[in-house]
Structures are given as C-alpha cells and as structure tokens.
Amino acid sequence: MFPSRLRRAAYRAIILSALPFAWLSLGREAQAQTVNAVPASGARPAPSRPDGVRIAAMQAPKPARLNVVRFKKIDYVGLAEIAAQLEYKVSWNEVKRELTLRNGVRTLVFTTDRREVSCDGRRFFLGDPVLARDSLHYVGKTDYEGGLLAIMRPDLAGPLPSPLQTIAIDPGHGGNDPGMENESLHLQEKVLTLDVALLLEKLLLAQGYRVVLTRRDDRNLGPTKPVDWQQRAVVANVAGADLMVSIHFNSLYPNTRVGGTETFVFTRRGQRSDQSLGAGQTDDAESELVPVNRFDPWSSLFAHEMQGAVLKKLGTSDRGVKSKHSAVLRGLNCPGILVESVFLSNEAEAKRAATPEYRQKIAEGIADGIQAYASTLEALRPKSAWSSANPIPSSPSIPR
Ligand SMILES: [Zn+2]
Numbered sequence: 001m002f003p004s005r006l007r008r009a010a011y012r013a014i015i016l017s018a019l020p021f022a023w024l025s026l027g028r029e030a031q032a033q034t035v036n037a038v039p040a041s042g043a044r045p046a047p048s049r050p051d052g053v054r055i056a057a058m059q060a061p062k063p064a065r066l067n068v069v070r071f072k073k074i075d076y077v078g079l080a081e082i083a084a085q086l087e088y089k090v091s092w093n094e095v096k097r098e099l100t101l102r103n104g105v106r107t108l109v110f111t112t113d114r115r116e117v118s119c120d121g122r123r124f125f126l127g128d129p130v131l132a133r134d135s136l137h138y139v140g141k142t143d144y145e146g147g148l149l150a151i152m153r154p155d156l157a158g159p160l161p162s163p164l165q166t167i168a169i170d171p172g173h174g175g176n177d178p179g180m181e182n183e184s185l186h187l188q189e190k191v192l193t194l195d196v197a198l199l200l201e202k203l204l205l206a207q208g209y210r211v212v213l214t215r216r217d218d219r220n221l222g223p224t225k226p227v228d229w230q231q232r233a234v235v236a237n238v239a240g241a242d243l244m245v246s247i248h249f250n251s252l253y254p255n256t257r258v259g260g261t262e263t264f265v266f267t268r269r270g271q272r273s274d275q276s277l278g279a280g281q282t283d284d285a286e287s288e289l290v291p292v293n294r295f296d297p298w299s300s301l302f303a304h305e306m307q308g309a310v311l312k313k314l315g316t317s318d319r320g321v322k323s324k325h326s327a328v329l330r331g332l333n334c335p336g337i338l339v340e341s342v343f344l345s346n347e348a349e350a351k352r353a354a355t356p357e358y359r360q361k362i363a364e365g366i367a368d369g370i371q372a373y374a375s376t377l378e379a380l381r382p383k384s385a386w387s388s389a390n391p392i393p394s395s396p397s398i399p400r
Pocket of ligand 1: 172173179180189247248249
C-alpha cells in the first residue's frame with residue numbers, strides 16, 4: 001500500500017538515529033528491510049526531511065467557501081449546500097425528520113435537533129445539534145470543518161497528514177493511578193491497558209510500523225495527574241509520532257448494566273465536550289486552539305474508522321464517537337484518539353476483558369482501526385507525489 005517500502009524502512013532508520021529513545025521499538029520485518037535498503041556501495045537512498053521531523057504535507061484541493069449563517073451565536077453551514085459541493089445525493093424522511101446524504105462510499109443520516117449522526121450506520125456525535133430553519137438543515141461550521149468533511153470527502157479536507165510511520169500507544173493510567181477498578185473480579189484498568197498496549201505493539205511492529213509506548217511498566221509519568229497526562233503527549237511528540245491512540249477501559253458505577261465501545265477525540269474549539277452536555281453540567285467550551293486541534297479533521301476520520309473496526313471485532317454495542325477535553329490528547333503534534341473498548345463496570349464485559357484471549361481481540365480491533373485509517377489516507381496520496389515531495393539526497397550517512 002505504500003509507494004516504496006524500502007524508502008520507508010530507510011526513513012525509519014534515519015529517525016532512529018536522530019531520535020534515540022528508551023521506549024522505541026522497531027519490528028523485525030522493519031529491521032530486515034532497513035538492512036536490505038542499504039546498497040552495497042554504502043550510499044543509501046532516503047527521503048529528505050524538510051522540517052527535521054515530519055514529511056511536508058501535500059497541498060490538497062480546497063472546496064469552495066460555504067455560506068455561513070449564524071443562529072444563537074453559532075456559525076452554521078447548510079447540508080444541501082454541503083451535499084452539492086461534496087457530490088452527495090440528498091433524501092428527506094418527513095416522518096423520521098431525517099436528512100440522508102450518500103455518495104456510494106459513505107451514508108450519513110442527520111436528524112433535526114439532534115447531535116447524533118449515523119455515519120455508515122455508526123454513531124458520531126456533533127458538538128452542536130442539527131438545525132432546521134425554513135425547510136433547510138444546517139450543521140455547525142466547526143463540526144463540518146473539524147469532523148464531517150474529512151469523513152465525507154477526505155480528499156478535500158486540507159493537506160494530508162504525514163504518512164504513518166511512527167505510532168504512539170498510550171496505556172492509560174499506571175503507578176498510583178489504577179484507573180477504573182472492578183473489585184469483585186480484581187481488575188485494574190492500568191493493568192489491562194498495558195497488556196492491550198503490548199499486544200497492539202506486537203501487531204503494529206509486524207506490520208512494519210515504528211512504535212512508541214508512553215509506558216512499558218506500572219508507573220506514573222509525572223508527580224501529579226495533570227503532569228502525568230500531559231507527559232503522554234510529550235512522549236509521542238518527542239518520538240515524532242504520526243498518530244496516537246490512548247487505550248482505556250470504561251466504567252459507569254454504580255450502573256452495572258451499560259456496556260459498549262466509545263471512541264473520543266479532543267473537543268473542537270468553542271464546543272462543549274460530550275461530558276458537559278448531561279443534565280446539570282456546565283459549559284466547558286474552550287476558546288483557545290490547542291495543538292491537537294490542528295488535526296481535528298484527521299482525528300475525527302481516525303476515530304470513525306477506529307469505532308467501526310473495534311465494533312466489528314468485538315461485537316459490542318455502539319456508544320459512538322464523542323469528544324472530551326482529554327489532557328492526554330491536548331498537546332499532541334499529530335492526530336490522536338482515546339479508545340474505551342468495553343466497560344469494567346459491566347460484569348459480562350469485565351469477565352471477557354479479564355481473559356488474555358479477549359484482550360488480544362481488543363488489540364486486533366485497534367490495529368484494524370489504524371489500518372483502516374492508514375488505507376484511507378494512502379488511497380488519497382498520489383503515487384508520484386511522495387517521491388517528488390521528497391527528493392533523494394546524494395549520499396546520506398548510514399545510521400547503524
Ligand atoms: Zn481510563
């Protein structure tokens with residue numbers, strides 16, 4: 001699926017030499033490719049690194065500007081206009097008050113006054129509800145630009161993120177922060193997240209990715225929880241990660257009935273998080289654009305693919321793609337999401353999560369989600385653009 005696996009391998013070798021890091025690991029397959037990529041002469045073809053860390057993003061075509069209308073201090077854009085611009089067909093169901101947009105690849109169903117969108121049959125939560133005015137339907141401009149556009153037409157969602165080479169895995173919690181606990185089954189979230197992370201690492205290494213874990217044992221990454229959380233993004237950034245997935249297990253004690261899978265993106269600027277939208281919750285919108293917000297479209301696409309892959313693998317109920325102001329994701333210099341695969345507060349799900357076989361399935365589901373996202377991006381990358389954007393230097397040194 002990549003234009004040149006040899007070049008990728010050589011490229012990984014350069015990163016390794018430039019960024020020695022205790023927790024980095026390189027797959028056997030990748031190591032073999034790195035050796036094979038070195039010609040007998042000792043000169044090794046490798047892409048240039050214009051900014052020292054990341055490959056320059058390619059320029060994507062830009063969609064025409066949409067008309068913006070303002071309701072209740074929120075900017076909205078019309079779904080009919082979006083459909084026309086993105087070449088989607090529109091149909092309206094008066095009984096269900098649903099507007100369906102489809103293009104043969106994706107099907108999105110918007111319901112009047114609701115934040116929940118059905119996207120390819122999966123749940124995706126907008127920050128603001130769909131609005132109906134004078135027989136026209138609107139979605140929030142922020143939801144469209146930072147979420148829906150990349151899912152509906154990723155080719156129009158702005159410059160593509162750098163090709164996936166390094167993936168950061170964050171096993172949630174650790175040390176004196178056990179995370180959620182199921183006391184009757186003696187389960188601690190921090191133990192399960194680390195196990196899934198190590199299983200996932202194996203799968204990704206076998207696929208040729210470079211992998212960085214934010215922790216490999218039972219420890220905190222900082223003296224306080226906020227510092228611990230922030231540090232996870234720092235580890236990913238220092239390693240030059242192209243993608244981050246933070247692994248968690250859910251809980252809703254005292255409710256022991258709820259189960260299912262949720263995937264979170266960092267909340268888009270100016271919107272309330274899903275956690276703040278319950279009864280009695282206060283507005284937690286942030287006006288500041290934080291580092292990970294620059295990747296909102298791609299985090300949304302990644303979350304949508306991840307949710308689908310994990311649901312398919314585990315057969316869990318779909319609790320949707322949602323948003324939170326996660327300190328783990330906030331400082332990232334790449335797209336990132338947080339996966340809550342199953343509930344430890346649900347006895348049936350917790351019993352499954354207690355088995356190594358099921359944790360392997362969770363890791364496989366997450367690996368499938370990464371692969372689905374990677375495939376979507378690679379399908380958009382012109383085959384020749386990678387090499388033309390990264391001319392081969394004459395004679396780079398060989399890292400060993
Ligand atoms: Zn957690």
